[in-house]
Amino acid sequence: MLELRPGCECCDKDLPPDSTEARICSFECTFCASCADTVLGGTCPNCGGELVARPRRPANNPPSTTRIYNPAGCGKRS
Numbered sequence: 001m002l003e004l005r006p007g008c009e010c011c012d013k014d015l016p017p018d019s020t021e022a023r024i025c026s027f028e029c030t031f032c033a034s035c036a037d038t039v040l041g042g043t044c045p046n047c048g049g050e051l052v053a054r055p056r057r058p059a060n061n062p063p064s065t066t067r068i069y070n071p072a073g074c075g076k077r078s
């Protein structure tokens with residue numbers, strides 16, 4: 001089962017389970033649409049995999065609460 005992480009690794013934007021903006025790679029590295037498209041060019045910075053739209057999950061199945069925030073990993077300096 002997908003972990004459905006709650007936020008973007010790049011900018012820490014909230015990505016709730018029913019968000020249409022979430023993008024994931026096959027390892028479930030999770031990013032928002034704007035980071036995936038503009039900063040990352042559709043490629044996961046952690047594993048080099050393809051970033052695709054994350055399937056949405058109905059509210060009766062709780063998502064992960066493990067928030068991963070790693071702006072350095074996606075080439076941002078802050």
Ligand SMILES: [Zn+2]
Binds near residue numbers: 008011031032033034
């Ligand atoms: Zn983001």
Ligand SMILES: [Zn+2]
Binds near residue numbers: 025026028046047
């Ligand atoms: Zn990845």
